[in-house]
Amino acid sequence: MATLKAVRGTRDLLPPETALWNRIEATARAVFARYNFGEIRTPVFEETSLFARGVGEETDIVSKEMYTWEDRARAASEKTQSLTLRPENTAGVVRAYIEHQLGETGQLQKLYYIGPQFRRERPQKGRYRQFYQIGAEVIGPPSAGSESPLRDAEVLEMLATLLDELGITGWTLELNSVGSSADRGRYNQALREALAPVVSQMCPDCQRRAVTNPLRVLDCKVPEDQPIIDALPRIADHLDQESERHFAAVTAALDAAYVPYRRNHRLVRGLDYYTRTTFEFTHGGLGAQNALLGGGRYDGLSEAIGGPKAPGIGFAMGEDRLALTLLAQEAAKAPLADAYVAPLGETMNAAALQLARELRHLGLWVELGEGSFRLKKSFEAADKTARQMVILGEDELQSGMLTVKNFSTGMQTKVPRAELAGFLSQPDC
């Protein structure tokens, strides 16, 4: 029988890497809380139509990357239902916003989520079929200020803070505006017209994109095509006055908050629901998957899925890539316990558990050894798992003076049991 393994594109996260993941999530939660975001948890699966309408029927995500199945009927009278593992979380959050009539509160909703998403893509490093996203949405009725460029700037400033606090060095914020959907339609047309006379000089990929999806031409990385692309019309020149003013206000607020950004006229990508502000935080060293997070404004999404007018802005951050980036920066090494309690002889095992319990109740991180080990073996095990080792033999039990070995200083000390926890808590010197 073939051995069982995690299915393609999925994986197990094990210590010590999970410690890094926990740190990432704890940092995100702490930052979000300071910006007055609350956590939302939506189901990992939803009705298929939510994603079809919210994300866009024509997008690759919906047309070929979703895990969709027909949920079977339990009774003859019940209909089957098409369900889908969520490929992203914004649609689910907006669905919940509508379902719970959060707009009726009149308040701006600031919600964040952390959880797995599912897309049936070809796996690669930093790209999995079950992947994890940390994201947030600011959404509400226009009267709550949900359309304000200040919201965009606040979210971007929060993200800059979060990446800094996570210890990501060398990130770049790329920023653009895609205007209204009407603006985008006009721009698409202008792009097609501008491409027509020059496309024959471009790479085969671009020749194909020019027909199927002209916006994708802007992503081309072939060096020879760059001068041609630079000469193409920019969406900035096709924005209506409102969108232009909105974008100017966003950048003014970013300047005031000292958030560095780079205008990227080619950043027009994104899902169907994006309007106006779009952005990406990128980082080198991730290969073709250089985006750490992406997001933008989606003023029409709620209405697209049958809800009230509820403009919003949000982002999703790839936690897998974040962990990868941090791992490359700091080479996650397993942290060490405060102490390893080594009983000397099996008869000392029970007393060792009692000692370990005492120390653990005082908040120390303690590993418990095994009395059948020879002292040499205890030392070897302790050296790998803890900063210090506490020897508990007959002598120590009788005298109440415990033997403590510090592995970084090499010092061995006799410590009264009452002072043990305090002694072990001292940092190495």
Added chain:
RNA sequence: GCGGCAGUAGUUCAGUGGCAGAACGCCUGACUGUGGCUCAGGAUGUCGUGGGUUCGAUCCCCACCCGCCGCCCCA
């Protein structure tokens, strides 16, 4: 989904149509309450899976699985 490269010990990787290898790690002992250094010994394994060619396949061929790189797309 398309194109390319790979899969051998826990890990990183050599290797050959004819006994399955190294380094590191692991275990035991030298050393019965003192680790790291040293020395001596030991175990590593369906050579990704299934077929085919062959007297014989880990090696050659085919298919599949999985990973990596790029494309598509995206976080």
